[in-house]
Amino acid sequence: MAKNNSSWFREKILMGRTFSEFIKDNITIGNIIALIILIFGIYAMIYRLICGLGPSTNLSDEYPWGFWIGFDILVGIALAAPGLTVGTAIHLFGIKEYHHFARPVILSSLLGYIFAVFALMFDLGRYYRVFYLIGWSWGFESILFLIGWHFFLYINICLIEFAPVLFEWLDIKKVRDFFAKLTIWATIFGVIIAGGHQSALGGLYLVVPSKLHPLWYSVLLPPFFLISAIFGGISIVIIEGTITHKAFKHQIKDFDEEDFNRKLIGLGKAAACALYIYLILKLLDFAHYEKWHYMKGFYGFWYLVELIAFVLVPALMFTSAVRNRLVWLVKLGAVLTALGVIINRLNVSLFAYKWYVPFSQKYYPAWTEIALSAGVVTMLILTYRFVLNRMPVLYEHPKYKSEH
Numbered sequence: 001m002a003k004n005n006s007s008w009f010r011e012k013i014l015m016g017r018t019f020s021e022f023i024k025d026n027i028t029i030g031n032i033i034a035l036i037i038l039i040f041g042i043y044a045m046i047y048r049l050i051c052g053l054g055p056s057t058n059l060s061d062e063y064p065w066g067f068w069i070g071f072d073i074l075v076g077i078a079l080a081a082p083g084l085t086v087g088t089a090i091h092l093f094g095i096k097e098y099h100h101f102a103r104p105v106i107l108s109s110l111l112g113y114i115f116a117v118f119a120l121m122f123d124l125g126r127y128y129r130v131f132y133l134i135g136w137s138w139g140f141e142s143i144l145f146l147i148g149w150h151f152f153l154y155i156n157i158c159l160i161e162f163a164p165v166l167f168e169w170l171d172i173k174k175v176r177d178f179f180a181k182l183t184i185w186a187t188i189f190g191v192i193i194a195g196g197h198q199s200a201l202g203g204l205y206l207v208v209p210s211k212l213h214p215l216w217y218s219v220l221l222p223p224f225f226l227i228s229a230i231f232g233g234i235s236i237v238i239i240e241g242t243i244t245h246k247a248f249k250h251q252i253k254d255f256d257e258e259d260f261n262r263k264l265i266g267l268g269k270a271a272a273c274a275l276y277i278y279l280i281l282k283l284l285d286f287a288h289y290e291k292w293h294y295m296k297g298f299y300g301f302w303y304l305v306e307l308i309a310f311v312l313v314p315a316l317m318f319t320s321a322v323r324n325r326l327v328w329l330v331k332l333g334a335v336l337t338a339l340g341v342i343i344n345r346l347n348v349s350l351f352a353y354k355w356y357v358p359f360s361q362k363y364y365p366a367w368t369e370i371a372l373s374a375g376v377v378t379m380l381i382l383t384y385r386f387v388l389n390r391m392p393v394l395y396e397h398p399k400y401k402s403e404h
Helices: 002-012 019-025 029-051 066-079 084-091 096-121 142-167 172-209 221-249 255-286 299-326 327-351 368-391 398-404
Strands: none
Touching: 019 299, 029 172, 029 221, 029 368, 066 096, 066 172, 066 221, 066 255, 066 327, 066 368, 084 142, 084 221, 084 255, 096 142, 096 221, 096 255, 096 368, 142 172, 221 255, 221 327, 255 327, 299 327, 327 368
16 A cells, blocks of 8 residues: 555656655756745745734834735736636637636636735734634625635635546546536636626725825726736736746647647737726726826826836737737737736835825835745745646646547
């Protein structure tokens, strides 16, 4: 029995190598850098758990939410939306030509949400009570209660959608088939849940109209967050697809680069549509509330940078790329779009929050806050790579080809 377990571990986890061979093969520059980041990140995590929020962060009564909420939750959840966008298009609307994107986008959404919740644990004073909202504390009038429940439900939905991959890898056909039948229903439920909490994250800031700069504050914050999560999710699919199909090209038999590029251009077209809708709503909001009065000074300049450089410019890049079939321009537009989502979320949660406070008195994250977040991101990337190297995510399992 012990021999069988050892053989399974070597075959499935170590990929047919001995432990010493596995360690030797993984001594690379990239892994050494990742290890250094993890050391600082884990130190920050332990320091936070032992010493508390006070010594480990620059948070205060004036700034109770900081970098961990802005980056780990608002940015992390927005960029974990590939399942909401491309996953929905494949499973719900039957766009089968993007079938090969389905499993990678579900995996990225699953890991994105799991590690976002993991990071959130460190921002909670009583992190050990995080599950109270599931069965003990029912705050039906709280947006945070809704978001917490939605995170819990969506992680379970992603687990159901990803389960066929896991059980193909384990070669348990009956269980694999059971979860495969649930995929369409999980996707339908997932659209409702994901759309709800993406917009609810914007709704969190509706209660601080006097603290959030008027250029960023709007009654349309919920749809702004939802739409930006849509084009942010599409941009991540483009970036992720480009990287994984180069790094793991050996896994994909009969890889057709021309067809792959055509699909990326199609994703760029979808991203452009979402960007234009977002831009139009932003301009209508700007005009309706006469926000030009606030355009003087640095905040006005930075608002223009966000709107022009990270919304209008990538939208035009995607448009030009689609017309001229320029896949490199789609990839560049995706990078700008993802950066724009990051900047927008940090603007709302940090930069434009308490805008009337002098810069010298504003909140700036401690090094431990940045180290912890960097550690979580590194864990996510390493886990993603671990799964891609072992499970049938980028390719079809030979035994189940006819069932895809």
